[in-house]
Amino acid sequence: MSFYYKLFRWIAYLLGLLLLLVVLYGMGRLLHVAQGSIYHGERAPYLQMASATAMTIRWQSPTRYRGIVRYGVSPDKLDGQFIDAESGASHEVRLTNLKPATRYYYAVGSEADEFEAHEDNWFVTSPQTGAEQSSRFWILGDPGVVTPGQTKVRNAALAWMRTNNRSNRPDLDALLTTGDNAYSSGKNEQFQKQFFEPYQAVLQNFPVWPIYGNHDARRWSFHEIFSFPTQAESGGIASGTEYYFSFDYGPVHFVILDSEVSNRQAEGGMANWLRKDLKANQLPWVISLFHHPPYTKGSHNSDSTYDSRGRMFDMRENILPILEQSGVDLVLTGHSHMYERSYLADCHYGTSDTLKPEMILSRDKQHYQKRSVASGSHEGTVYAVVGSSARAAHGPMNHPIMASSMMEIGSLVVDVNGSRLDGRFIGGEGMVLDHFSITKGVESATVGTCDR
Numbered sequence: 001m002s003f004y005y006k007l008f009r010w011i012a013y014l015l016g017l018l019l020l021l022v023v024l025y026g027m028g029r030l031l032h033v034a035q036g037s038i039y040h041g042e043r044a045p046y047l048q049m050a051s052a053t054a055m056t057i058r059w060q061s062p063t064r065y066r067g068i069v070r071y072g073v074s075p076d077k078l079d080g081q082f083i084d085a086e087s088g089a090s091h092e093v094r095l096t097n098l099k100p101a102t103r104y105y106y107a108v109g110s111e112a113d114e115f116e117a118h119e120d121n122w123f124v125t126s127p128q129t130g131a132e133q134s135s136r137f138w139i140l141g142d143p144g145v146v147t148p149g150q151t152k153v154r155n156a157a158l159a160w161m162r163t164n165n166r167s168n169r170p171d172l173d174a175l176l177t178t179g180d181n182a183y184s185s186g187k188n189e190q191f192q193k194q195f196f197e198p199y200q201a202v203l204q205n206f207p208v209w210p211i212y213g214n215h216d217a218r219r220w221s222f223h224e225i226f227s228f229p230t231q232a233e234s235g236g237i238a239s240g241t242e243y244y245f246s247f248d249y250g251p252v253h254f255v256i257l258d259s260e261v262s263n264r265q266a267e268g269g270m271a272n273w274l275r276k277d278l279k280a281n282q283l284p285w286v287i288s289l290f291h292h293p294p295y296t297k298g299s300h301n302s303d304s305t306y307d308s309r310g311r312m313f314d315m316r317e318n319i320l321p322i323l324e325q326s327g328v329d330l331v332l333t334g335h336s337h338m339y340e341r342s343y344l345a346d347c348h349y350g351t352s353d354t355l356k357p358e359m360i361l362s363r364d365k366q367h368y369q370k371r372s373v374a375s376g377s378h379e380g381t382v383y384a385v386v387g388s389s390a391r392a393a394h395g396p397m398n399h400p401i402m403a404s405s406m407m408e409i410g411s412l413v414v415d416v417n418g419s420r421l422d423g424r425f426i427g428g429e430g431m432v433l434d435h436f437s438i439t440k441g442v443e444s445a446t447v448g449t450c451d452r
């Protein structure tokens, strides 16, 4: 046997061993991810895919059964019923043929249960699409970690909304997040302990629309736990995917995008759907949410191509032009663990050193005006990074597009009343740390010059 033949054999053995180790590691990793995606305990009811005529109620039970939801307009008379499509431990029941803007009480259980209604188990259906109803949304950013800050921010915002309540209306209409809902790896059990349990009192009454963050993407739980409208069940144009979609709430069209795993190119599936959806929109207000901020100088840096593997660049360069062309009013993101909120901006698609004065449509620090009553192309957009609803991190906080930057824990409350939108960042001590507004239909408002 020649020396070279022996050498070749040894190399072949070593390569074979290496391949085996890689396969074993891959299988172990897959098993680890799969295990982390499973949760066998109880999960109290939460509300999904709200619309003017339907609501999905989900919950989880330690045992398998065919779930039943009984509901009615009075807690004493739950005279309607819907049943799970199949038996299991994770239940998903969609109530349909409901009346818009109506309060319903509900109880969940199995065939063997008594179905006693509890006065705290209720929800209110969305108003008719386009209805001029005052609307309030609570936005939590990167909330999924149990900290003293998480508790303070939650209690402070709920107390503020209670004090500043709307007569004969619940204190809010929907909960949205900007992603990273369960640290550190999006395990199903982390969702339970760090998201569902801390916010259960809200989740039982108000639909939640969570954004897909990079930490959520580390396991397979997120899309198992939450239900999203792929067929325009809650408004907008069908996207055919749970990763990006839109929905309506009265006068507001929400566009939910995925900056984590979907194609972020200008001619990708998400961008093409986005153009169609925004073109079809007739509602006066448009708010878009995704996880990676196009502008931030917080715990992430939107000027770095390495940071988050260029996702912030992709969203800024490829997606923002579509949003601004269609007159999106407000863009909410997270990922950076602080609060940053821009001036009324237009057409800034480069790094922060390329920001020109004409890209800031108003130098006012707080209150902005737009000319069109509905969505006017390139009339300006406000960008807010809300990423500190559980903890705040360090960062330079000096992006020149921002009118307000702060290293404070808090959450955002957005109120839409007719032609005015107000955003308030409520800190952990209950103070309004930032307040901005957008008023529409102001003839004298400055319009951007981008693409004109």
Ligand SMILES: [Fe+2]
Residues within 6 Å of the ligand: 180, 213, 214, 215, 291, 334, 335, 336
């Ligand atoms: Fe993140």
